[in-house]
Amino acid sequence: MTDEVDSANPTRRRFMAGAAGLAAAGVASTAQADPKNLPPNVAGWSKTLGDGVAVRPYGHPSKFEKDVIRRDVQWLTASRESSVSFTPLHELDGIITPNGLCFERHHSGIAEVDPNDYRLIIHGLVDKPLIFTLEDIKRLPRVNRIYFLECAANSGMEWRGAQLNGCQYTHGMIHTVQYTGVPLKLLLEQAGVKSNGKWLLVEGGDASGLDRSLPLSKALDDCLVAYRQNGEMLRPEQGYPVRLVVPGWQGNIWIKWLRRIEVGDKRWYTREETAKYTDLMENGKARKFTFVMDAKSVITSPSPQMPVKRKGFQVISGLAWSGRGKIKRVDVSLDGGRNWRTARIDGPVLDKCCVRFYAEAEWNGEPWLLQSRAMDDTGYVQPSKDDLRKIRGVNSIYHNNGIQTWALKSSGEVENVEVG
Amino acid sequence: MSKSVSLIIASLLLASPALAQEKKATPRNYGIGQVATPAQIAGWDIDVRPDGAGAPPGKGSVKDGEKIYLEKCAACHGEFGESAGRWPQLAQGKGTLASHDPVKTVGSYFPYLSSVFDYVRRAMPFGDAQSLSNDELYAVVAFVLNLNDIVDDKFVLSRETWSQVKMPNENGFYDDDREKAEKAFWNSKPCMKDCRPPVRITGHAAVIDVTPDDKTPRTGGVE
The missing domain is CATH 3.90.420.10 (Oxidoreductase, molybdopterin-binding domain)
Incomplete structure (x- = not known):
């Protein structure tokens, strides 16, 4: 994106709950299961033959995962040939992005090179x-x-x-x-x-x-x-x-x-x-020539597209990365950055690579202001958005690595907010 | 063996890896890849630098450029470079860079003639790249410069007149200084407890919610 970003005049849209609407409807709501597939009954797939080998010569995700896709924001750019689509980070775990979900950024469409x-x-x-x-x-x-x-x-x-x-x-x-x-x-x-x-x-x-x-x-x-x-x-x-x-x-x-x-x-x-x-x-x-991507992190779940469905034990999950080296530590806050706890990094910690972090907590419907803060092995600490703005103002478009805040409401809905 | 001799041997042994490093190893030639011919290179070598290196032969006037621009560029960029819809604006915007609503155009932001020329040569017209002749390329760039009051109506752009073009924002850029200007972000002991007064929410995405509605049918990708 970046070219032709129309941030000054975003199309005003009605509040679209979308995935978040699940939560708005009630904390405990989950997709309805079909009793005929549940014990003591025996589901259809336990009794009949499924597709044979090579019926799916190049495998795709389950049909039940059809919403795990790249998405774009139509008002951002003038055409899809010079535009961007986004990786569904909220639906992924670990550090590897499946090839078909890697975000796209083209300037004149996809060249089909023989x-x-x-x-x-x-x-x-x-x-x-x-x-x-x-x-x-x-x-x-x-x-x-x-x-x-x-x-x-x-x-x-x-x-x-x-x-x-x-x-x-x-x-x-x-x-x-x-x-x-x-x-x-x-x-x-x-x-x-x-x-x-x-x-x-x-x-x-x-x-x-x-x-x-x-x-x-x-x-x-x-x-x-x-x-x-x-x-x-x-x-x-x-x-x-x-x-x-x-x-x-x-x-x-x-x-x-x-x-x-x-x-x-x-x-x-x-x-x-x-x-x-x-x-x-x-x-x-x-x-000019601001090549390096500074240390950054984001909580991918809970997040606005991944609301909390049940009270009680929660795994907070996210990604952290630095273009300057390895991620050394990630901290998580539940109160908008007043107090921090160190998250657990699980999986490989590699140079100039994402790490996956987890923090565990009990939630009983109280409001949370979720944040994560990455540190790399050069000693760089991911800054707050306000600290970044103090130095750079708000016109720079690029290199926004400020700390993200998600507000978790008592409904389980999660919203992108700014804190002060 | 005397103590001094063994010391000498030890120091030689220690020194030898360093010596080996100093002597630059000759990279291996794998004998893979063909020599590229001047003709092959010439067909693809279309980059142009600020000093005009790489600029092709040819020339084009503001007047000729206007015709080409109206035919091939104005539909997206507007007749006066003001932009049609959300396509990039090419003209105006002077004096806006320090404002709340900076308008970055060829005249207000691009630092060098080559930054425009090289881009148009490789990427424009959008969807019909590398279709302009050298003369058309010079002409259309001359017209865009004229839209920005950088050259007068009679100007003819060519390698010979290249250095006469002075871009207003040439001195508007400085090299990445984050390691100095943002030194405070390197902090080995970030605060963990009672780091700030109680936090309040100061803004909601939901208030100006622009999150795409995935169910909205598209009216077409290009505007």
């Missing part, structure tokens, strides 16, 4: 300009790395106050998958970067030809030219057959449908790193 016609050119300040086929890239030594990818504009609609009711919309421009690919360093070594090479122009092969300047130091550090996500080939929405992986840095520079890398001696100042993806401060000046 892998036989895929080419990557590396040229500019190199000893030997090279052109690679997909088969060439797959023949080279490869590595597997799990990283988060977050759009710089994630939470960008929330600078002026709580706006979207659901962590899918407030925080869903992030996904985490395992990439398989070739270190960019290795590819550059094949061409031989000249000593005056300092910056790379990385360019996509879609109809936006998205181009960005990438410092050579980052390219040689940990960038990948990736062709697989979670084991299978990249999805078209994620740049099939080849995308750039730039760990910890804003998603815009993770060029999809990567077609060209030019080595140069200075920055290009393309539209995507000047008119867009620069952070306008209150004094009218803008920060």
